[in-house]
Amino acid sequence: MTSPLELALITGPEEILAERGVDSVLHAVRTVEPEAEVVKLYAAGYQPGELLVHASPSLFGGWTVIVVHDMDEADDPLVEDLLGYLAQPADMVTLVVRHKSGNRGKKVLDTLKKQGARVIEAKAVKAEGDKHAFVKHEFRTARRRIADDAVGALVQALGRDLRELAGACAQLVRDVEGTVEVEHVTTYYGEKVETTGFKVAEAALAGDEATALGLLRHAMLGGLDPVPIVAVLAMQLRQVGKVAAAGRGSSGQVARDLGMAPWQVDQARRVARGWDGPSLGRAIQAVARADVDVKGGLRTEAAVRSPEYAVERAVLDVCRARDR
Numbered sequence: 001m002t003s004p005l006e007l008a009l010i011t012g013p014e015e016i017l018a019e020r021g022v023d024s025v026l027h028a029v030r031t032v033e034p035e036a037e038v039v040k041l042y043a044a045g046y047q048p049g050e051l052l053v054h055a056s057p058s059l060f061g062g063w064t065v066i067v068v069h070d071m072d073e074a075d076d077p078l079v080e081d082l083l084g085y086l087a088q089p090a091d092m093v094t095l096v097v098r099h100k101s102g103n104r105g106k107k108v109l110d111t112l113k114k115q116g117a118r119v120i121e122a123k124a125v126k127a128e129g130d131k132h133a134f135v136k137h138e139f140r141t142a143r144r145r146i147a148d149d150a151v152g153a154l155v156q157a158l159g160r161d162l163r164e165l166a167g168a169c170a171q172l173v174r175d176v177e178g179t180v181e182v183e184h185v186t187t188y189y190g191e192k193v194e195t196t197g198f199k200v201a202e203a204a205l206a207g208d209e210a211t212a213l214g215l216l217r218h219a220m221l222g223g224l225d226p227v228p229i230v231a232v233l234a235m236q237l238r239q240v241g242k243v244a245a246a247g248r249g250s251s252g253q254v255a256r257d258l259g260m261a262p263w264q265v266d267q268a269r270r271v272a273r274g275w276d277g278p279s280l281g282r283a284i285q286a287v288a289r290a291d292v293d294v295k296g297g298l299r300t301e302a303a304v305r306s307p308e309y310a311v312e313r314a315v316l317d318v319c320r321a322r323d324r
Contacts, residue, residue: 004029006094009112012122013100016163021120022067029094033063043070048077055090063092071099082108125162128225131155138169146180152228153182157189182235197232204315205236205271207322212315226294226311234287241280243268279321286317
């Protein structure tokens with residue numbers, strides 16, 4: 001039988017990724033030693049010699065996994081005990097060390113790496129592109145598909161908290177059949193969005209140019225990517241068109257027929273009162289041009305400017321299409 005992993009180091013501050021790293025080690029151990037015991041030690045309350053006590057052979061035998069948390073906050077006793085353990089590792093023990101950042105405990109980290117510990121990175125996920133990549137990875141791991149604009153909308157709604165973002169991915173995987181689209185994200189998480197593409201789109205479709213541009217500029221100053229804003233504009237226009245074409249009927253019935261939520265039908269009906277076929281056509285064409293521009297296929301006057309300019313131009317065009 002193959003021996004379980006004996007040393008692991010998990011580095012980086014992203015808590016949910018670190019937790020998954022620990023879980024992956026436990027899973028690897030338990031595929032070989034299903035009854036392995038898990039012991040958790042924390043730097044804050046560590047008592048000298050505690051590690052060595054738990055690493056001692058048990059009277060009942062069996063494998064032990066010792067997880068040392070917050071190595072970056074460790075005092076000398078924990079550092080010394082870890083170095084002492086690494087100088088003479090115990091049999092039937094897996095040692096997992098968590099270290100968020102900084103130089104404290106560096107000698108322990110270097111020793112772990114030198115002795116061939118499995119290193120798992122839990123880097124901070126802060127950049128918009130990294131959050132998009134995280135969402136795509138969640139769906140790829142679940143063997144499911146999510147549309148690019150839905151990725152943007154989901155990050156826009158929940159991107160401040162990676163744990164919440166991961167939970168949302170899991171819920172959409174569980175509750176939605178087939179490819180997850182931006183409409184699904186709006187149904188589940190639209191209320192989470194504050195000054196974002198949803199409010200920008202709402203103001204634009206109402207023809208409120210000043211409010212729409214103010215919200216847009218505020219959102220982009222806060223780092224919001226233009227791509228999901230354009231995606232939400234397109235989605236809202238599609239919904240108005242579909243609901244207008246569906247004619248009369250209860251919100252619930254129209255929602256079932258169109259695959260929408262009843263509140264989305266009510267909202268689209270309110271907006272649709274200011275639109276007709278030609279004006280919707282003009283707005284949809286403007287948003288389609290912006291979609292190409294913000295994704296890098298620049299072919300309009302925005303080509304010499306920026307994605308931010310392209311989305312602002314689209315918002316203005318939508319507002320003015322309604323006014324006609």
